[in-house]
Amino acid sequence: MSNKVLIADDEQSIRKLYERELTREGYEVILAASGKETLEKVRECLPDLVVLDIRMPGMDGLNVMSKLLEENNELPVVINSAYATYKDSFMSWAADAYLVKSSDLTELKETIDKVLESRSVCS
Numbered sequence: 001m002s003n004k005v006l007i008a009d010d011e012q013s014i015r016k017l018y019e020r021e022l023t024r025e026g027y028e029v030i031l032a033a034s035g036k037e038t039l040e041k042v043r044e045c046l047p048d049l050v051v052l053d054i055r056m057p058g059m060d061g062l063n064v065m066s067k068l069l070e071e072n073n074e075l076p077v078v079i080n081s082a083y084a085t086y087k088d089s090f091m092s093w094a095a096d097a098y099l100v101k102s103s104d105l106t107e108l109k110e111t112i113d114k115v116l117e118s119r120s121v122c123s
Contacts, residue, residue: 002026002027002028003027003028003048003049003116004027004028004029004030004045004046004047004048004049005022005027005028005029005030005047005048005049005050005051005112006029006030006031006032006038006041006042006045006047006049006050006051007019007022007029007030007031007032007051008032008033008034008035008037008038008050008051008052008053008056008061008064009032009033009051009053009056009080010033010034010053010055010056010057011053012033014053014101015031015033017105018051018105018108019031021105021109022109022112025109027112030045030047033056034056034057034058034059035056035057035058035059035060035061035063035064036058036059038050038052038064038068039064039067039068042068042071042072042075043071047075048076048116048119049075049076049077049078049112049115049116049119050065050068050075050076050077050078051078051080051108051112052064052065052077052078052079052080052095053079053080053081054079054081054083054092055081055082055083061079061081062092065077065079065092065094065095066094069094074119076096076115076116076119077094077095077096078095078096078097078098078099078108078111078112078115079092079095079097079098079099080099080101080108081098081099081100081101082100082101083100084100096115097111097114097115099111
């Protein structure tokens with residue numbers, strides 16, 4: 001059974017690109033365009049990992065991550081932001097990884113693989 005990865009990003013082009021690339025890697029991909037939608041999809045679909053943008057309308061990614069981890073502190077979260085400045089925020093330390101967005105998705109795919117692998121070893 002393939003792992004479910006939820007992509008939370010307000011930019012449709014990013015969501016579609018990540019969906020295409022991760023589907024090719026064998027993941028089941030779930031998409032969310034806002035913080036509120038991310039929380040709803042996590043509850044409905046129970047993903048194995050969330051890739052989370054920080055700057056989203058309504059509720060930013062750090063607030064979303066805080067709520068996600070309150071509900072399930074075992075859920076792996078990879079922050080994927082265009083802004084490196086948030087990396088030093090103590091709020092982002094709770095994430096399993098922090099990546100700056102790139103047109104090359106190699107690092108993102110490798111990070112997802114590593115985080116999921118480390119979580120499955122521990123469980």
